[in-house]
Amino acid sequence: NAGVTQTPKFQVLKTGQSMTLQCAQDMNHNSMYWYRQDPGMGLRLIYYSASEGTTDKGEVPNGYNVSRLNKREFSLRLESAAPSQTSVYFCASSERFRQGRTEAFFGQGTRLTVV
């Protein structure tokens, strides 16, 4: 079982460049999430999709856009990368948007450096 797969694993961007981080899950989960983790910090929620066709802002959405392409895939786009977006990005999914009772599964992360 692949679980949650993120691509790419590593990326270096120049300031102002754009890119899309891809995430796919094979567990037929309804809900998907994007988090970022800065050095020595916990994870912060960027955007989430409670179900296919819906997306909502999290704690730190500025500078990002998302697309829930279908039930399996949830992408994160940086339109104009800034050094402050240097971070490790994690995608996660859960069976349904009842996090109180359901387990979330995380990908291995994308390490992004903006120079």
Place this chain on the structure above:
Amino acid sequence: DAKTTQPNSMESNEEEPVHLPCNHSTISGTDYIHWYRQLPSQGPEYVIHGLTSNVNNRMASLAIAEDRKSSTLILHRATLRDAAVYYCILSSGNTPLVFGKGTRLSVIA
């Protein structure tokens, strides 16, 4: 969001039990207590969760205080592979998981 308080770091000897505390004095009646851990250079992984009663699974045990204002994650026999950051998170049915800084557990051989 309900808040949790955890020690920044803890240390344990290998093959000994570890008790990781978490305070959550503002917990609401609908909040579940979740524990996740993050091994070095990996994404977080689910450990255990509970509502009111103590819970056991193959990875750990969760002991919940009777007033639910605190909980303890118990690793019965720490191994070097258990060295990680452990996150205690409260979650109700309507919000995604919100992570704090967690407790960094070091295991000494």
